[in-house]
Amino acid sequence: MSNSKQVKHLWVRAGFGMRFEDFNEYGNSSINHVVKHLLKGESTSTAISTVPNNNDYEALIKGDIMARKMFLQNQKQQEKDLNLAWINQMSATDAPLLEKMTFFWHNHFACRTNNAQFAQQLNNIQRSNALGNFRTLLFQVAESPAMLQFLNNQQNQKGHPNENFARELMELFTIGRGNYTETDIKESARAFTGYGFNRTGEFVNRKFFHDDGIKTFMGKTGNFTGEDIMNMILERKETAHFISNKLYKYFVNENPDPEHVNAMANVFYKADYEIKPLLEYIFTADWFYDDKNTGNLIKSPIELLVGLNRQFYISYKQADVLLQFQHVLGQVLFYPPNVAGWPGGKNWIDSSSLMYRLKIPSILLNSGLIDFNGKADPEDEAYIAAVRNQQQMVATRVQAVPDWNKFFQYVPKSMGKTAIAQFMLEPKPGNTLINSINQATDIKTMVIELVSTPEYQLC
Incomplete structure (x- = not known):
């Protein structure tokens, strides 16, 4: 396999769209060469360090009124800074697959926390393991303050087990429904008693809170710990199948092919949950390039925004507009709707969001104006109300600066309008x-028209 159409499809799915710049460098390469290049992403991995590593959380726990007030004041700004830092990193990265997989794990291990330091830490855990080993990733997520706080394991103590983390661990993070019992959940919760974090936000295994009694889990009996539980879950091939099925929907098709998913699960399980061999198998499989698996996925709002930023080298005079777009389109980084994450697919499209999705590209490329009326998250109704009350002020802040010179620098001189259209649309x-x-007066006008079509919403 070596044709440019397949390379473009691979690059679009493994990243956030393909630029002419990327096509010029890799368009004539073999699929195997491009896959190896994309999988090297971890060598250029950059942790996000926007939120300072401090002990504000300790002051909050102690109830210091002034410290608490300052913490809460800083928190919203830190959340914004973290959001923009990541969207900027996705937009500028030379390791698109690494960030695309970080984005996948961000939704797989969906988590909300009011502590931006915790959110940043979990994001970096997902990034550092994005192309590594799922077992390592799972263990580190299970010990992250963000997840322990979100799923109430801080309150999980001997004699008073809290089942939230144990339930979601199996239902959403690993083996999936139908492969465990309510008794397994209860016994697993006992095994995770004591998992928590201290006042400085570091993981601690609080042995005096741990239930060290005998537990029976998935047919086995012993004095199990949380690590034992996770290892037993990973021993079950159903876990490899559950993750493979989800990755198939993310990279290939919303309607999984059972035969292909089973083959993926075999690769993943035999590789002891190493992620790279699984991705290499997907991206070099003939079925990945079938016509029915091309141009059939709806871009998530983040994929749409990041793809535009990358394609047109967009900078923002007021970066907060990116937060507004996320609210309007229904996907705000670090704020999934619940522990199940964003459902994706056709759920992204309704009459309101489709209108915005079709308008946003031309607004960004023409430095246009837009009135924001976002989808109110239950925790952000006051925020949205404030935006509505300041529509005129917000509208004047939608100032994006695409680098058209850089964009046209990489468009091959021999490329006609039809070829450009075929490249930019999946x-x-x-x-x-x-x-x-073909009736457009110039290429720039034509390009703006292209990215404003329903076809551009697909990848």
Whole structure:
């Protein structure tokens, strides 16, 4: 396999769209060469360090009124800073697959916390293990203050087990429904008693809170710890299948092919949950490049925004507009709707969001204005209300600066309008669209028209 159409499809799925710049460098390469290049992403991994590592949380726990007030004042700003730091990193990275997989784990291990330091730490855990080993990733997530706080394991103590973490560990993070019992949940919760974090936000295994009695889990009996439970879950091949099925929907098709998913699970399980061999198998499989698996996925709001930023080298005079776009489109980084994450697929599209999705590209590329009326998250209704009350002020802040010179620098001189359209859209453009773009007065006008089409919403 070596044709440029397949390379483009691979690059689009493994990252956030393909730029002409990328195509010029890798368009004539073999699939195997491009896959190896993309999988090297961890060598350029950069941890996000926007939120300072401090002990504000300790002051909050102690109830110091002034410290608590300052913490709460700083918190919203730190959340914004962290959000923008990550979206900027996705937009500028030379390791698109690494960030795309970090984004996958961000939704897989969906978590909300009011502590930006905890959120940043979990994000860096997901990034450092994004292309590594799922077992290592799982163990580190299970010990992260963000997740322990979100799923109430700080309150999980001997004699008073809290089942939240134990339940989601199996239902959403590893083996999936139908592969465990309510008794397994109860016994698992006992094994995780004592898992918590201290006043400085560091993981501690509080042995005096741990239930060291005999437990029976998935047919085995012993004095199990949380690590024992996770290892037993990973011993079950159903876990490899559950993760493979989810990755198939993320990279290939919303409707999984059972035969392909089973083959993926075999690779993943035999590789002892190493992620790279699984991704290499997906990206070099013939079925990955089938027509039915091309141009059939709806971009998530983040993928849409990051893809535009990368394609047109967009900078922002007021970066907060990126937060507004996330609210409007229904996907705010670090704020999944619940522990199940964003459902994705056709759930991204409704009459309100589709209108915005079609308008946003031309607004960004024309430095246009837009009135924001976001989807109110239960915890952000006051925020949205404030935005609505300041629509005029917000509208004047939508100032994006695409680098058109850089964009056109990489467009091959021999490329006609139809070829440009075919490159920029994953679905094959229809005759009506082709006729329309051929009537465009110049290439820039045509490009803006292209990214404002429903076809551009697909990848």
